[in-house]
Amino acid sequence: MPDTATHRIFNFSAGPCTLPLPVLERARDELVDYGGTGMSLIEMSHRSMPVVSVFDEAEALMREALSVPASHHILFIAGGATFQFAMTAVNLLHGGKTADFTHSGAWAKKAIADARKVGRVNLVFDGTDANYTTLPDPAGVACSDDAVYLHLTSNETIGGVQWKAFPRVGRPIVADMSSDILSRPLPFEQFGLIYAGAQKNIGPAGVAVVILREDVLAQCPGDLPGYLNYAGHVEGQSMLNTPPVFQVYMIKLVLEWLKEQGGVAWAQEAAARRSEAVYDAIARHADFYRCPVDERCRSSMNVVFRLPDEDLEARFIREAEAAGMSGLKGHRSVGGCRASLYNAMPLEGAEALASFMDRFATTHG
């Protein structure tokens, strides 16, 4: 290998996760002297033209990528989805209001716990007894009379379940889309508020994208401390305070890269091909690999699977690592294996994993 080639492995981590190599290379090249200004972008005032331009472009590219209608604001807010669990609760459930939640797994559980500290929660679906391996038929989800919104987690990274369509319930859906945003088109008329930690399909960790409809914004109380108030972030155009400039810059680069690939239509097709490569390998060796997830709602982002025993799982993960494929260990709370296949994972990565799975099953099956 020549000295100039970048050493690069296939990184199947659930997030933070692989980023597009051209994005990392451009960030590297621009890091010390941004556009001949004699300083780094991260050294500039956030009120300076170069930084304001980056924010404007990131927002415009996000709006274009997902065809976000003018009814919805797009915000970048430091703190990730975990902060949004708190922020949605204090903005939307203040005064003890009620919301309906779908309990689909580990991430829904966290959103529910925070909502219960502020308002009232009805569970309209509870996947606990099924060990979070399935989701309800969207057509069968009915809301409580007093629910001001329906919350769902569009994709559960730990359980590997994904909503393939969304309920129509006559009130806004509030959705945690951290792990599958930008992987498919979205019916925005159904959504009042979407939030997503950046560190899967959007950019580096440390920021969330929030897409918020005007009428939902109007329900938020005015007397919250400043940073907790969505209205302040809208008014400040994601610069209510000094924002995480590096992350928003990286988001802009990722969205430019996504556009070059063919946008969300490309991402949806690519996600299907990557995940099918791995699900097909599981199916080819059904006596060896097992995916516990209901076929109707298997995630195109996080493919979870088990091997016949934990020793084989440990060996599989170890030998895959040695073969240049990292991050295949399942979440510590559930064990097993997991291949996270976000937008920046090349198809070659999924195919290499599928071939490795073939060989491993043949050797050890």
Added chain:
Amino acid sequence: MPDTATHRIFNFSAGPCTLPLPVLERARDELVDYGGTGMSLIEMSHRSMPVVSVFDEAEALMREALSVPASHHILFIAGGATFQFAMTAVNLLHGGKTADFTHSGAWAKKAIADARKVGRVNLVFDGTDANYTTLPDPAGVACSDDAVYLHLTSNETIGGVQWKAFPRVGRPIVADMSSDILSRPLPFEQFGLIYAGAQKNIGPAGVAVVILREDVLAQCPGDLPGYLNYAGHVEGQSMLNTPPVFQVYMIKLVLEWLKEQGGVAWAQEAAARRSEAVYDAIARHADFYRCPVDERCRSSMNVVFRLPDEDLEARFIREAEAAGMSGLKGHRSVGGCRASLYNAMPLEGAEALASFMDRFATTHG
């Protein structure tokens, strides 16, 4: 200039601001392939060894730099000081408790506004009538009987005032030290909670450092939404959720650089020399430049000054920019000029500015 030399200007921005050039260069060199792992640090799971090591080292270096005693936890929390205005209020003033505040300027005002939304605020000092050009004698600050803490803003970036010593008031001080932390030793026995947005002396924007005493932590309520609860961040060792890995990595590099320079003792001496160079230039041309700030509390970080009229100020800023010195415009709320002289500003920068001020005064005075 050879092709390989970095084009570099003197950046006097108030924050985000200049970072040490060796830190930027190292971040650039490590950005695509971190330590031969075949991926970027910002692509790795935050539970992976390299990321956990970065966090451990950043915390240890911060503890060493400031001699933080074992009684105080050190946290990195995404969101900056503006989020800490809200977070300190909901943690420390829940149930309508009372705190004493010193109203020293624009940043104190924001902390006060958030505190008033949660609890009761007494102003033990109000600099409004003096247009925030002075601070009280620390020995003369007395707290209210019912105040659970005293809040102060150690340095006001807009007004250019800085506490040179801290009151002893028999209860914990809670301090916003965003703009002068790491520029001098601190008497931790007086402080219950210190918070600081990173983007001046610590690293890039998007994270705050919080230094929190055990007995103050014990007063925080347990029923807050997760991200708002200091206890969760302490328990999670700054990884309650997916943290802003890039910022904490940069903090580690900045702290390593600071240690190489000679630590906080060096920083204090360097800050004095830089700011004296500029204050001396003002004094040399007292008929031309004017610093409105009380001499007892002139900031060593942000030197604010006026010229005879606004036309001359605009010309000063424009000609300085052309001479390779940027960011000298005062905050839009107050006008005038401001030179921010944080740890990463070389003495040569302050000296170049002082020489420019001499020439400009001679030409236009």
